[in-house]
Amino acid sequence: xxxxxxxxxxxxxxxxxxxxxxxxxxxxxxxxxxxxxxxxxxxxxxxxxxxxxxxxxxxxxxxxxxxxxxxxxxxxxxxxxxxxxxxxxxxxxxxxxxxxxxxxxxxxxxxxxxxxxxxxxxxxxxxxxxxxxxxxxxxxxxxxxxxxxxxxxxxxxxxxxxxxxxxxxxxxxxxxxxxxxxxxxxxxxxxxxxxxxxxxxxxxxxxxxxxxxxxxxxxxxxxxxxxxxxxxxxxxxxxxxx
Numbered sequence: 137x138x139x140x141x142x143x144x145x146x147x148x149x150x151x152x153x154x155x156x157x158x159x160x161x162x163x164x165x166x167x168x169x170x171x172x173x174x175x176x177x178x179x180x181x182x183x184x185x186x187x188x189x190x191x192x193x194x195x196x197x198x199x200x201x202x203x204x205x206x207x208x209x210x211x212x213x214x215x216x217x218x219x220x221x222x223x224x225x226x227x228x229x230x231x232x233x234x235x236x237x238x239x240x241x242x243x244x245x246x247x248x249x250x251x252x253x254x255x256x257x258x259x260x261x262x263x264x265x266x267x268x269x270x271x272x273x274x275x276x277x278x279x280x281x282x283x284x285x286x287x288x289x290x291x292x293x294x295x296x297x298x299x300x301x302x303x304x305x306x307x308x309x310x311x312x313x314x315x316x317x318x319x320x321x322x323x324x325x326x327x328x329x330x331x332x333x334x335x336x337x338x339x340x341x342x343x344x345x346x347x348x349x350x351x352x353x354x355x356x357x358x359x360x361x362x363x364x365x366x367x368x369x370x371x372x373x374x375x376x377x378x
Contacts, residue, residue, distance in 0.1 A: 139191060146195055147188040153199065154184050157206040161213070171278075172226065173209070180205050227276045234272035237285065249274055258282065302352055309356075310348035323350060334358065 157180070183205060187198035216223035231243050233254060244254070254272070257280040263269060268288040273281045293300050307319050309330060320330060330342070333356055339345060347359045 142191055143189060149195065150184040150187045153202055154180070161206070161210060176205065176209050230273040230275050232271065233274050234269050237267070237270055247274060304352045306349035306351040306357070308349050310342050310345045313343040313345060315342045
């Protein structure tokens with residue numbers, strides 16, 4: 137077997153292994169990326185890359201190493217889910233850096249967290265004045281959670297005593313020109329109804345629609361393909377169901 141075929145075989149094996157392992161490990165590796173998980177991900181990727189192109193070594197040791205680096209984080213996930221103490225040891229815990237509007241310099245020194253880092257993360261949350269912050273916690277994944285003082289928090293409809301309507305997830309009816317028949321049935325509507333709604337907007341076929349969705353207020357959003365639009369047509373239409 138020539139080198140090209142070997143590389144293709146080994147790369148495919150590494151790719152499939154990573155795909156399976158990533159699916160099993162779940163979204164935690166991305167959503168809550170601690171330093172340990174970051175290093176684990178880099179190591180797994182490094183082993184997979186060597187497995188693909190290092191033709192001087194055998195596949196089995198790389199595959200075994202890849203499996204071990206998958207199995208140990210998976211075991212830790214189960215252990216940290218069962219024991220909060222183990223979770224704190226492995227992932228750490230949040231550290232309060234601002235409490236009651238005061239900077240906790242001791243906690244910042246312990247975590248080697250600079251004031252400049254704090255100000256940068258506050259600005260990323262549209263907070264430019266430390267005096268507006270009541271609490272701030274440095275999370276184990278490096279993110280910053282911020283609670284503004286009550287007088288600086290945005291006003292909500294509940295604060296003003298204004299009643300609001302339920303606003304849930306829209307139901308997709310057409311995606312990339314394909315009608316989602318099951319979704320249409322779930323909301324108690326028919327294909328004939330959808331065709332009438334599209335024709336009322338000057339759209340002759342669902343195949344002309346890139347995306348269409350019905351929200352919980354009964355409003356139908358329709359977006360057609362750009363290359364099938366006339367100059368007089370809008371890019372999208374968002375109107376109530378008649």
